[in-house]
Amino acid sequence: MRARHASPLRRRLAVAGVLGLGLSTTLAACGSSDDDAGADGGSLRVTTLGLCNEVVYWAQEKGLFADHGVDVELVKSTGGAAALTALQSGDIDLAFANPFSTMIAIDQGLDLKWIATAYETTSVEADAANAMVVAKDAGITGAADLNGKTIGVNEVGGINQIASSQWMKLEGGDPSTVKFVALPFNELASAVASGKVAAAQVPAQNVDPELGLVSLGDPYVVAGEGSNLVFAGYVATGKEAKEREKDLKAFQDALIETNEAFNDPANDDERFKLASAQCKQDAAVLKTLPENIYEARVDTGALERMGEILVGQDRLDDPPSPEDFVPSYVTTK
Amino acid sequence: MNVVVDRVSKSYGRGAEAREVLTETSLTVRSQEFVSIVGPSGCGKSTLLMMMAGLLRPTSGEIRLGDEPVTGPPAGLSVVFQDYSRSLFPWMSVRRNLTTALTASRLGKEEQRSRVExxxxxxxxxxxxEMYPWQMSGGMQQRVAIARALVTEPTVMLMDEPFAAVDAQTRADLEDLVLRVRHEYDVTVAFVTHDIDESVYMADRIVVLAANPGRIAADLTVDLPRPRDQVETKLDARFAKLRSEVFRLVMRPDTPATT
Amino acid sequence: MTSRTTSRITGATMRPNRAAIALRRTASGVGNLWLLALVLVLWEIYGRVSGSLFVPPISRILQNFGDVWLGGPASHLFLSDLFWSEVTTSLSRFARGWGLAVVVGIGCGVVLGRSRVIAQMYGPVVRFFAAIPNTVLLPIAVQIFGVASNMNVFLIFLGSVWVVMINTADGVAGVDPMWLRSARSLRVPRWVLYLRVIVPAAAPQILAGLRVSLGIGLILMVISELYATTEGLGFQIVVAQSSFRYLDMWSAFVLIGLIGIVLNLAFGRIETRLLRWQRRSGLDAL
Known part of the structure; x- marks a missing residue:
């Protein structure tokens, strides 16, 4: 009798569980949509991923945002796509995201504007900050050897998968035969070493010869075809971009100033100390790691080329033009 | 086969808290005999039956089936319990209930089928x-329980207040049914009941137990003619006499016999 | 309308029981559905008014559902190729993981329920594992099984096995001793005692555990596919999400919800059938 009576409830719970799963992934979107998107003056809520080298920490620490007259509040987010979702619900004002995801989102109908760049990728292999890594003894020497194999990336459909696909295509492989699988950054290298995946795109410092790993090259260097690409930056909704022009401009100016400090070797000790406190890693180790290029000014040419990459991969038909999604007050280069 | 209860006692608990429900009791149920066991509540009549069934261990003394000491449920002995709804397996069909009783005897398929039928x-x-117990009335369910006890073709059948939960009409039917199958299966029966009429009507012999602690108060032979009949037998003067005798023993154990 | 009502009433007087039962069933069905209907209507209104891309109106989700998951030829039961490739992948993982959980859970549960000593020794271990959120085990599962279906199977198994085990153990420990006594007096062999008496007698609670585990297993099927996999329903959700195709994401959720409902209905049918004896004797006892 007991089980009988309980069962309809359980059935409902099971269904509710599945629906809840759906709701939770878009929970942010269900919140208020625009009541927080005030005009200039309030604090600017900016997402971070908690990476060691995010320039916003320095700017915040040194009071550079305040100097430029903008009050910044840093908010942790789990990834670019999640940040873009939170942006839409008005929970945050600036999303730390990558240009590929941003352009795909714009293509899907989201109204997004690129306010400032955070990093660019290098076009020089010697400075590579990323690597397509394989096991040394796996007999894989080039992109073509990865056809039909599984490649690990940190996020399915994310910037690294797109860069990897582009690298394969340009290096004579066929990315359509490849299966991409999502694994956390810190497990990618060991997954390659243990043979669970044939290759993975990892930060360059993860190419650990002791694990028997070798790099086939930096996909971004190849995908850039001689130029830098935009790796990450800050994105606002079209509405905010219009209403909070002063704050957003000040935010970018503060970042430009921060990058000047960052690129001055005289500040290295201090900035690695700060990074070390930020992400709980040894400053001496951090100092040895390859870094992306710190650049807050927006390279519209690079954005345009990246749009073409997406078209070439059939991820969208008509890429958004930088003229449209980079506001005119943003400093470009 | 005789069932011999040899100086058996049973206590629950240990030490100072031990409570003796049956004090040194001896009794023999002879082959083919029908023995009723009656007594006031708390006299240990069900305890005695469960020990005979090998489902309870005596604290001291021994129970034997033939010459074999009973240490667990013995082969050739079946039990019909009072509460049919908790002794039949309601998730099995009637047939399945009966074949389950046969699993211990390793019979061929054909033999099983004919025994069940x-x-x-x-x-x-x-x-x-093919019916299920829950599709049947209480009386029918107790018939299934009796069939399940008989299907193994036992030499001894123990019945523990089997008709306590059915109405009077059904009860009379079931009583006659048991008297009939007893001959058909040539089975020795020990029959625990709290119904004095029933104990007299059914039995060749009545063992009356007294309570606190349980012990045998009287052992009466029933000299009523067979076959018994619900009307004729109960009109018999000897029935009335035995009935009041048992009644006095059970209900007023302190009054001396009047005859 | 009127004549129909009248004839219904006549029917009711002729066969009061059946009509009453049918009426009650319809009423409770309506009672169950009105809340869902209300939620869907509010959803539709919100989706239309807000114009949000993240919460599209339910009508557009359903239309998208038809485009993505249906539209196959009759020989494919009108289901799309994507349905057949992804749903069969996911459900086969679910079937293996949950099936294993049922076998292991009932097996170990019976042992735990029968032996007080073993229950005391392993009870805390079981409850410890049961309390671990399964998503925590995801990285470990990937370490052990790599990028393979076995990883998903393992997670589904591990997520559902404990509730089956605990319910089985409780059910077995609570089997009416009269049935056990009855079985003992019939001198049934050990396997008959376990398979035909103890497990069926504990079935109401075992099945209650199975029903809960069914929901857990289904959710874990999806969660385990959000990561370290290259196919399946969960994977489709991730891909849709990372490319901001929210309609696709929602229709995948609708599909998962429907699968959940179908599995639950099927389970309910089986449960009702297996527990007929319990229901009837329960009514009889009233």
């Missing part, structure tokens, strides 16, 4: 094998 027929449930 025969047992069902004997209790008046021919053709009801």
């Amino acid at each position: 025969h047992a069902l027929e004997s209790v008046g449930l021919a053709g009801k094998g």
Whole structure:
């Protein structure tokens, strides 16, 4: 009798569980949509991923945002796509995201504007900050050897998968035969070493010869075809971009100033100390790691080329033009 | 086969808290005999039966089936419990309930089938094998329980207040049914009941127990003619006499016999 | 309308029981559905008014559902190729993981329920594992099984096995001793005692555990596919999400919800059938 009576409830719970799963992934979107998107003056809520080298920490620490007259509040987010979702619900004002995801989102109908760049990728292999890594003894020497194999990336459909696909295509492989699988950054290298995946795109410092790993090259260097690409930056909704022009401009100016400090070797000790406190890693180790290029000014040419990459991969038909999604007050280069 | 209860006692608990429900009791149920066991509540009559069934261990003394000491449920002995709804397996069909009783005896398929059919027929449930206990009335369920006890073709059948939960009309039917199958299966029966009429009507011999602690108060022979009849037998003067005798022993154990 | 009502009433007087039962069933069905209907209507209104891309109106989700998951030829039961490739992948993982959980859970549960000593020794271990959120085990599962279906199977198994085990153990420990006594007096062999008496007697609670585990297993099927996999329903959700195709994401959720409902209905049918004896004797006892 007991089980009988309980069962309809359980059935409902099971269904509710599945629906809840759906709701939770878009929970942010269900919140208020625009009541927080005030005009200039309030604090600017900016997402971070908690990476060691995010320039916003320095700017915040040194009071550079305040100097430029903008009050910044840093908010942790789990990834670019999640940040873009939170942006839409008005929970945050600036999303730390990558240009590929941003352009795909714009293509899907989201109204997004690129306010400032955070990093660019290098076009020089010697400075590579990323690597397509394989096991040394796996007999894989080039992109073509990865056809039909599984490649690990940190996020399915994310910037690294797109860069990897582009690298394969340009290096004579066929990315359509490849299966991409999502694994956390810190497990990618060991997954390659243990043979669970044939290759993975990892930060360059993860190419650990002791694990028997070798790099086939930096996909971004190849995908850039001689130029830098935009790796990450800050994105606002079209509405905010219009209403909070002063704050957003000040935010970018503060970042430009921060990058000047960052690129001055005289500040290295201090900035690695700060990074070390930020992400709980040894400053001496951090100092040895390859870094992306710190650049807050927006390279519209690079954005345009990246749009073409997406078209070439059939991820969208008509890429958004930088003229449209980079506001005119943003400093470009 | 005789069932011998040899100086058996039973206590629950240990030490100072031990409570003796049956004090040194001896009793023999002879082969083919029908013995009723009656007594006031708390006299240990069900305890005695469960020990005979090998489902309870005596604290001291021994129970034997033939010459074999009973240490667990013995082969050739079946039990019909009072609460049919908790002794039949309601998730099994009637037939399955009966074949389950046969799993211990390793019979061939054909032999099993014919035994089941025969047992069902004997209790008046021919053709009801595919029904489930929950589809049946209480009386029918107790018939299934009796069929399940008989299907193993036991030499001894122990019945523990089997008709306590059915109405009077059904009870009379079931009483006559048991008297009939007893001969058909040539089975020795020990029959615990709290119904004094029933104890007299059914038995060749009545063992009356007294309570606190349980012990044998009297052992009476029933000299009523067989076959018994619900009307004729109960009109018999000897029935009335035995009935009041047992009644006095059970209900007013301190009054001396008047005869 | 009127004549129909009248004839219904006549029917009701002729066969009061059946009509009453049918009426009650319809009423409770309506009672169950009105809340869902209300939620869907509010959803539709919100989706239309807000114009949000993240919460599209339910009508557009359903239209998208038809485009993505249906539209196959009759020989494919009108289901799309994507349905057949992804749903069969996911459900086969679910079937293996949950099936294993059922076998292991009932097996170990019976042992735990029968032996007080073993229950005391391993009870805390079981409850410890049961309390671990399964998503925590995801990285470990990937370490052990790599990028393979076995990883998903393992997670589904591990997520559902404990509730089956605990319910089985409780059910077995609570089997009416009269049935056990009855079985003992019939001198049934050990396997008959376990398979035909103890497990069926504990079935109401075992099945209650199975029903809960069914929901857990289904959710874990999806969660385990959000990561370290290259196919399946969960994977489709991730891909849709990372490319901001929210309609696709929602229709995948609708599909998962429907699968959940179908599995639950099927389970309910089986449960009702297996527990007929319990229901009837329960009514009889009233």
